[in-house]
Amino acid sequence: MAEDGEGIIRAQGLVKRFGKLTAVDGLDISVSKGEIYGFLGPNGAGKTTTVRMLTTMELPDEGRVWIDGYDTKTEFIKARRCVGVIQQQNSLDKDLTVRENIIHHALMQNLSLKESKKRMKELSDIMELNDRMGSKVETLSGGWKKRVAIVCSLIHNPDILFMDEPTTGLDTQSRNLLWKMIRNINRKGTTIFLTTHYIFEAESLCDRVGIINKGKLIAEGTPEELKERVGNFALVATAPDGNESITYYKDMDTAKKASLDLPHDNSISIRPTNLEDVFLELTGRKI
Numbered sequence: 001m002a003e004d005g006e007g008i009i010r011a012q013g014l015v016k017r018f019g020k021l022t023a024v025d026g027l028d029i030s031v032s033k034g035e036i037y038g039f040l041g042p043n044g045a046g047k048t049t050t051v052r053m054l055t056t057m058e059l060p061d062e063g064r065v066w067i068d069g070y071d072t073k074t075e076f077i078k079a080r081r082c083v084g085v086i087q088q089q090n091s092l093d094k095d096l097t098v099r100e101n102i103i104h105h106a107l108m109q110n111l112s113l114k115e116s117k118k119r120m121k122e123l124s125d126i127m128e129l130n131d132r133m134g135s136k137v138e139t140l141s142g143g144w145k146k147r148v149a150i151v152c153s154l155i156h157n158p159d160i161l162f163m164d165e166p167t168t169g170l171d172t173q174s175r176n177l178l179w180k181m182i183r184n185i186n187r188k189g190t191t192i193f194l195t196t197h198y199i200f201e202a203e204s205l206c207d208r209v210g211i212i213n214k215g216k217l218i219a220e221g222t223p224e225e226l227k228e229r230v231g232n233f234a235l236v237a238t239a240p241d242g243n244e245s246i247t248y249y250k251d252m253d254t255a256k257k258a259s260l261d262l263p264h265d266n267s268i269s270i271r272p273t274n275l276e277d278v279f280l281e282l283t284g285r286k287i
C-alpha cells in the first residue's frame with residue numbers, strides 16, 4: 001500500500017557506508033511534487049550515493065525511502081516505475097542511432113512499439129532532437145547526448161526525474177539550453193531532483209536547494225532563504241598581502257558603514273551573496 005505523507009520523494013535517516021567511510025550520514029529528505037530540487041555539494045560529498053539509494057539502485061545500510069508513497073524496499077517495482085534516472089556517466093549505446101537508442105530503451109520499459117514511437121515523438125519535440133534522430137550517438141557532443149539520455153529516461157512517463165550532475169562538462173551554451181529544457185519538463189508536471197556542484201546552476205534553476213557536505217545535509221531552503229540566512233551582501237576586503245576576508249551584512253547600507261572601519265590599505269568591494277558564500281560560512285571552505 002502506498003503510504004500517505006508529505007513529499008513525492010521522502011527519505012528518513014539514510015546511511016550508506018563503504019568500509020570505514022560513511023558516505024551518506026543520516027539524511028532526511030522531502031521533495032514536494034512539482035519542485036526542482038537541487039542537491040548541491042562538492043565532489044565526494046555523497047550526492048551520487050544518495051541518488052542511487054533514492055532510485056532503488058542501491059540499498060541503504062540504514063533508513064527508509066518512499067517514492068510517490070511507495071517504500072523502495074517493500075514496494076520496489078512500484079517505486080521504480082515512478083522514476084526516471086540520468087546517471088553521471090551516460091549509458092547510451094554509442095554504436096546505435098539516437099532513434100534506435102530511444103526505441104530500445106522504450107521496449108525495455110515494456111512499452112509497445114506504437115506507444116514507444118508516440119512517446120519518442122513527444123519527447124524529441126520538447127528536447128528539439130528531431131534533426132538528430134538518425135545520427136549515431138558517438139557522433140554527438142555531450143550536450144546532445146544528454147538530451148538523448150533525458151528522452152530515454154522519460155520514455156515511460158515517470159513522475160520524477162533524477163539527474164546526477166546533468167551539466168558537468170558541458171559548455172555554457174549547452175548548459176543554458178539544457179536548463180531551458182529541464183524547466184520545460186518541469187512545467188509539464190515532472191518533479192526534478194538534480195545534483196550539482198555548480199553554484200550558479202543551483203541558484204538559477206532550483207526552487208529549493210539542499211547543501212550536502214561529507215554525507216550530511218548542512219542547510220536547506222530556497223536560494224533566497226539560504227543567502228538571507230548568511231546576509232544578502234558580502235563585504236570583501238583584500239589586504240596588501242593578498243589575504244581576503246569576507247563579512248556578511250543584511251543590507252547594502254550596513255555593509256557600507258562597516259567598510260569604513262576597515263584598514264585604509266585594504267581594497268574593498270561589496271557584492272550580492274551567493275550560495276558559495278553560504279557553503280563557505282557553514283564549512284569554512286569553498287565548494
Ligand SMILES: Nc1ncnc2c1ncn2[C@@H]1O[C@H](COP(=O)(O)OP(=O)(O)O)[C@@H](O)[C@H]1O
Nearest residue numbers: 018021023041042043044045046047048049050
Ligand atoms: N562503491 C564505492 N566504494 C567505496 N567508496 C565509495 C563508493 N562509492 C562512493 N564512494 C565514496 O563515497 C564518497 C561519496 O561518493 P559520491 O556519492 O560518489 O559523492 P559525489 O557524487 O558527491 O561526488 C566518496 O568519498 C567516494 O569515494
Ligand SMILES: [Mg+2]
Nearest residue numbers: 047048049088
Ligand atoms: Mg557524483
